[in-house]
Amino acid sequence: MALAAARRLLLHAGSRLGRREAVDGARRFANKRVLVETEGPAGVAVMKLRNPPVNSLSLECLTEFTISLEKLENDKSIRGVILTSECPGIFSAGLDLLEMYGRNPAHYAEYWKNVQELWLRLYTSNMILVSAINGASPAGGCLLALCCDYRVMADNPKYTIGLNESLLGIVAPFWFKDMYVNTIGHREAERALQLGTLFSPAEALKVGVVDEVVPEDQVHSKARSVMTKWLAIPDHSRQLTKNMMRKATADSLIKQREADIQNFTSFISKDSIQKSLHMYLEKLKQKKG
Numbered sequence: 001m002a003l004a005a006a007r008r009l010l011l012h013a014g015s016r017l018g019r020r021e022a023v024d025g026a027r028r029f030a031n032k033r034v035l036v037e038t039e040g041p042a043g044v045a046v047m048k049l050r051n052p053p054v055n056s057l058s059l060e061c062l063t064e065f066t067i068s069l070e071k072l073e074n075d076k077s078i079r080g081v082i083l084t085s086e087c088p089g090i091f092s093a094g095l096d097l098l099e100m101y102g103r104n105p106a107h108y109a110e111y112w113k114n115v116q117e118l119w120l121r122l123y124t125s126n127m128i129l130v131s132a133i134n135g136a137s138p139a140g141g142c143l144l145a146l147c148c149d150y151r152v153m154a155d156n157p158k159y160t161i162g163l164n165e166s167l168l169g170i171v172a173p174f175w176f177k178d179m180y181v182n183t184i185g186h187r188e189a190e191r192a193l194q195l196g197t198l199f200s201p202a203e204a205l206k207v208g209v210v211d212e213v214v215p216e217d218q219v220h221s222k223a224r225s226v227m228t229k230w231l232a233i234p235d236h237s238r239q240l241t242k243n244m245m246r247k248a249t250a251d252s253l254i255k256q257r258e259a260d261i262q263n264f265t266s267f268i269s270k271d272s273i274q275k276s277l278h279m280y281l282e283k284l285k286q287k288k289g
Ligand SMILES: CCCCCCCCCCCC/C=C/CC(=O)SCCNC(=O)CCNC(=O)[C@H](O)C(C)(C)COP(=O)(O)OP(=O)(O)OC[C@H]1O[C@@H](n2cnc3c(N)ncnc32)[C@H](O)[C@@H]1OP(=O)(O)O
Pocket: 053, 054, 056, 090, 092, 093, 094, 095, 096, 097, 098, 136, 138, 139, 140, 141, 164, 165, 168, 170, 171, 172, 173, 263, 264, 267, 268, 281, 284, 285, 287, 288
């Protein structure tokens, strides 16, 4: 209930801001953790995640992300979205570990429902989505990128991307796995999921996790030029084709959303899984020295 009210408030606040900030034909609206600007080719919005330090997908961040996407979907003048990050060196650290650790089952269920919601919206969006991956992109960060129609990654060996859940002692759910298989094929996905591989940009390009790797200062211009190419395709034929390619994968989650929430909740509540997450969080802390 509280979340629904927050959602209504944010939608309202976002539209007021959108009107107030219209300058020279460029428009912007912002929630606290997501900034949306329309700039560059007509009909294109740039969506920037800004949830420092690492753009982890907290419940608030997921909610704001979903609302921003909903607003763009409802704006018939927008045909494409470039998804990127405002946090230096980080695209997104993925799901917020603190939402999955030390909470109660009701919280886990609420969190997972919102993860599902964002994924379904992104993966089945009628808009053209291009990701400009300008930093590290593990797990849920990689998931965001995989939802896009095209992925451009910065050529910086410090940035890695992949579904690394197994390294945390957790398991990527079937719909993460399905999308990985759809993108890189069964054998590569099987190996990368078991090993929790985080690919360098060059490796990611080789296996097909990303479509293009460019010098860091060209990620945004390349994403824009890719977008221009995709915009040249008639929307109706592109959208029907996208739907044909993605519907079965999305439907398999839609058919069992409740069961998936229950699976997640009981899995993440297990003592052994909480212990693994605790150890992983400690490791992240120790890394700082
Ligand atoms: C058949 C039965 C199966 C049943 C299955 C059921 C289904 C179960 C499904 C369960 C699956 C759940 C899916 C999860 C997907 C995820 O996305 S999990 C998250 C994975 N993310 C990561 O592993 C990233 C971890 N972070 C990093 O590697 C690094 O932080 C970074 C490379 C992103 C950035 O490095 P750096 O710039 O050096 O920053 P740090 O000092 O490491 O971090 C700063 C600060 O942020 C905290 N932090 C980092 N990541 C996260 C995160 N994901 N969530 C929350 N917080 C994070 C980090 O701890 C630091 O905090 P402090 O400053 O120390 O407080």
